[in-house]
Amino acid sequence: MSNILIIDDDVASCRTLQVHLNGQGHNISLAHSVEDGLKAAQSEIDLIILDIRMPGRSGLEGLPEFKQLLPNCRIIMITAFHDMESTIEAMQKGADDYIHKPIDIEELDSAIDKLLVNQGQDDDLLSASSNDANTLTMVGRSRGMKEVFKTIGMVAKSPATVLITGESGTGKELVARAIHKSSETPDGPFVAVNCAALVETLLESDMFGHEKGAFTGAVGKQDGKFALANDGTIFLDEVGEMSPSMQAKLLRVLQYKEFTPLGAKTAQKTNARVITATNVDLAERVQTGEFREDLYYRLQVVNIHLPPLRERKEDLIDLIQVLIGRINKELHRNVSHISRATLDALEQYDWPGNVRELENVLMKSIALSRGDTLSDDLLPAQLRQHAASADSESKPLEDCSLEEIEATHIARVLEATNWHKGKACETLGISRPRLRRMIKHYNLTTPEQFKNAGDDEEESLTT
Numbered sequence: 001m002s003n004i005l006i007i008d009d010d011v012a013s014c015r016t017l018q019v020h021l022n023g024q025g026h027n028i029s030l031a032h033s034v035e036d037g038l039k040a041a042q043s044e045i046d047l048i049i050l051d052i053r054m055p056g057r058s059g060l061e062g063l064p065e066f067k068q069l070l071p072n073c074r075i076i077m078i079t080a081f082h083d084m085e086s087t088i089e090a091m092q093k094g095a096d097d098y099i100h101k102p103i104d105i106e107e108l109d110s111a112i113d114k115l116l117v118n119q120g121q122d123d124d125l126l127s128a129s130s131n132d133a134n135t136l137t138m139v140g141r142s143r144g145m146k147e148v149f150k151t152i153g154m155v156a157k158s159p160a161t162v163l164i165t166g167e168s169g170t171g172k173e174l175v176a177r178a179i180h181k182s183s184e185t186p187d188g189p190f191v192a193v194n195c196a197a198l199v200e201t202l203l204e205s206d207m208f209g210h211e212k213g214a215f216t217g218a219v220g221k222q223d224g225k226f227a228l229a230n231d232g233t234i235f236l237d238e239v240g241e242m243s244p245s246m247q248a249k250l251l252r253v254l255q256y257k258e259f260t261p262l263g264a265k266t267a268q269k270t271n272a273r274v275i276t277a278t279n280v281d282l283a284e285r286v287q288t289g290e291f292r293e294d295l296y297y298r299l300q301v302v303n304i305h306l307p308p309l310r311e312r313k314e315d316l317i318d319l320i321q322v323l324i325g326r327i328n329k330e331l332h333r334n335v336s337h338i339s340r341a342t343l344d345a346l347e348q349y350d351w352p353g354n355v356r357e358l359e360n361v362l363m364k365s366i367a368l369s370r371g372d373t374l375s376d377d378l379l380p381a382q383l384r385q386h387a388a389s390a391d392s393e394s395k396p397l398e399d400c401s402l403e404e405i406e407a408t409h410i411a412r413v414l415e416a417t418n419w420h421k422g423k424a425c426e427t428l429g430i431s432r433p434r435l436r437r438m439i440k441h442y443n444l445t446t447p448e449q450f451k452n453a454g455d456d457e458e459e460s461l462t463t
């Protein structure tokens with residue numbers, strides 16, 4: 001079938017993959033460093049599986065050379081679990097896909113199938129230049145967020161207009177900032193405009209600027225946001241709320257890269273990268289005639305959709321850790337523990353306000369708390385009620401450190417699924433090898449009656 005080169009310094013992991021992929025009918029060659037890999041990269045190789053972290057040159061450093069040497073070869077990177085920066089960098093440098101370590105064999109198989117089927121189609125949107133790792137912290141291990149990170153990596157360097165959709169508080173602005181930070185002009189301005197916050201005339205002068213005397217009160221000439229965003233990014237938030245006449249003006253900017261300040265006779269050029277966001281269904285607004293269809297198509301050249309938090313609760317623990325870290329810094333606090341009951345309540349809640357609501361809840365609780373532990377009596381009433389009704393036989397509280405949250409949560413999910421590992425993996429959003437490693441790491445013991453429950457599949461590829 002296909003010729004696959006695996007480059008990973010971990011010999012055991014290479015062998016396991018080799019056995020599996022041989023079994024799928026592929027020809028496998030192995031290398032254990034970037035240097036060896038470059039030597040082994042013959043022209044008949046169809047696909048390279050490249051580990052990022054290796055002694056000597058990293059996979060990320062070697063990636064451009066592999067691309068140059070074998071332009072038609074597909075490359076799957078192996079990344080660390082939460083590392084959004086290297087994921088984005090890998091996609092920007094031309095990787096075709098990435099999978100997390102420890103490797104989930106089903107995920108790998110489906111990535112390989114997808115790439116080898118699509119072989120020959122050129123869908124590379126990216127420039128090959130490298131980019132400094134950015135410092136925006138955006139976490140998530142769910143499939144949905146993984147797709148988001150991947151798309152950011154693929155589109156950041158291109159000038160394409162991006163439409164970010166998702167409910168309020170799902171992280172749309174953070175995505176816009178991440179795109180900017182990974183763009184060709186990361187040091188240029190990032191200018192945000194809330195299209196819903198201002199009445200039409202004010203929005204127009206805010207976006208495009210005005211000449212002296214253009215309207216009552218226009219005492220001097222003023223630059224607008226499009227002028228300020230030159231050589232950078234303009235982020236138009238709540239773009240669905242624009243009036244028809246503003247929609248027409250925005251369309252003109254997108255078509256001709258120029259705009260006319262209020263009261264001005266001539267148009268000005270702009271090279272600002274346009275990113276927009278909305279939490280309304282724009283397609284529906286097009287149907288009802290409230291939003292121009294031509295503008296809609298211009299805006300959504302690339303669409304990044306952020307799923308609501310209730311559909312990706314496997315992201316909660318990462319989010320809680322990151323947000324508590326941020327809040328600690330802001331409030332000069334040092335909260336490092338969270339009670340089991342608090343965690344239960346956070347997990348059972350539906351989060352209609354998504355990540356922003358989570359951030360607010362944590363902020364309030366931390367502000368009210370003393371010491372270094374968050375307890376559930378400080379949670380807002382709606383969360384405590386929710387928890388009480390969902391979990392009537394709540395156990396006596398037992399504190400655990402933030403590092404232990406993971407262990408506690410895994411143990412609870414295992415209990416809830418009667419130690420059925422397949423179901424537990426699904427709920428936790430992690431692979432089987434990872435679950436096994438966690439069980440071992442945290443010393444969770446399988447109750448006698450559940451031994452072998454749901455444990456009938458492939459052996460560990462954990463590295």
Ligand SMILES: Nc1ncnc2c1ncn2[C@@H]1O[C@H](COP(=O)(O)OP(=O)(O)OP(=O)(O)O)[C@@H](O)[C@H]1O
Binds near residue numbers: 173
């Ligand atoms: N995946 C994530 N990782 C870390 N922080 C996140 C993540 N998603 C959202 N946040 C944080 O949650 C808050 C809300 O995010 P953001 O303002 O980007 O949401 P939004 O979709 O623009 O919301 P709105 O529709 O209300 O404007 C921010 O403080 C942001 O930093």
Ligand SMILES: [Mg+2]
Binds near residue numbers: 172
């Ligand atoms: Mg926003």
